[in-house]
Amino acid sequence: MSARVVPEDGRRRRRPTKQGAVLSERLIVDTALRLVGEHGADALSVRRLGAALGADPSALYRYFRNTDALLLALADELIGRAQDGWRATGEWRADLRAMGLRIHGSYLSQPQAALLAAHRTTGRPHETRAVETILGILRDGGFPDPLAVRIYHAFVDQALAFAAQDAAAAALPPAAAEADTEVWREVYGRLPADSHPHVAATFPLLAADMRDSGYPFALELMLAAVAALHPDARG
Structure with missing residues (x-):
């Protein structure tokens, strides 16, 4: 998984996914955390994540250049949750x-x-x-x-x-x-x-x-x- 990441303003998906949601970095991270929680490390793949989001897997490249970048986003989300309300x-x-x-x-x-x-x-x-x-x-x-x-x-x-x-x-x-x-x-x-x-x-x-x-x-x-x-x- 490797591709050019599009800047935030240019990567917002206008059309809803098959699940009726508008794709965003937040939605991808939350969905990835849910999948990893349910299925472990094997769930962190573009194919499985795309299927869960109801989106073409290639659309994820607009937000994360590879799965390692997505993993870092998951780690950062956990750090952010630790600080919420502190x-x-x-x-x-x-x-x-x-x-x-x-x-x-x-x-x-x-x-x-x-x-x-x-x-x-x-x-x-x-x-x-x-x-x-x-x-x-x-x-x-x-x-x-x-x-x-x-x-x-x-x-x-x-x-x-x-x-x-x-x-x-x-x-x-x-x-x-x-x-x-x-x-x-x-x-x-x-x-x-x-x-x-x-x-x-x-x-x-x-x-x-x-x-x-x-x-x-x-x-x-x-x-x-x-x-x-x-x-x-x-x-």
């Missing part, structure tokens, strides 16, 4: 916490898309706004620029790494997910105390905790470490 409080710790949880939650709402896109750098408007916002939280919070950049890097990588891992778990077929859960009961729950004393002693807590994402607590650990690096804490 308002800064002016307190850096609360604002970073909210932003991290929003990013993680947005990707988890579309686990199949997250598997494809959580590691990508889009360079698109939602992503650039997120970079600006997070750096602004840190700089306005009193962190010097070199430290703000390093914290930004670790903060975003942590959120996206957990999003990718948790998305992979959420995207497992039900049978595989149940098999993973069964391992905790049938393997870890039966380990003898003489060979695995720490597992045996903590198993009920361990099994309960492993049902949920480790991200919220990992985020709190990071925020505590970041607070310790603040110039005020070291002064």
Whole structure:
């Protein structure tokens, strides 16, 4: 899939598709997210997307030069959804916490898309706004620029790494997910105390905790470490 992308003003389809909708970048992205959510990575093809839209597949080239460009648009859409409705409080710790949880939650709402896109750098408007916002939280919070950049890097990588891992778990077929859960009961729950004393002693807590994402607590650990690096804490 490779062709010249037509500027926004020149690529609007005047006639409705077979489904009665007017083709647009927004419609394509929303439809692609739905298809990927229902069918996984294989759904991200011009043929399947065109069929779902009721449009000639070649019409999609007017909006995206190839499927990778479309994938970046999906990633950027997830980043944009994470920022919808967010308002800064002016307190850096609360604002970073909210932003991290929003990013993680947005990707988890579309686990199949997250598997494809959580590691990508889009360079698109939602992503650039997120970079600006997070750096602004840190700089306005009193962190010097070199430290703000390093914290930004670790903060975003942590959120996206957990999003990718948790998305992979959420995207497992039900049978595989149940098999993973069964391992905790049938393997870890039966380990003898003489060979695995720490597992045996903590198993009920361990099994309960492993049902949920480790991200919220990992985020709190990071925020505590970041607070310790603040110039005020070291002064």
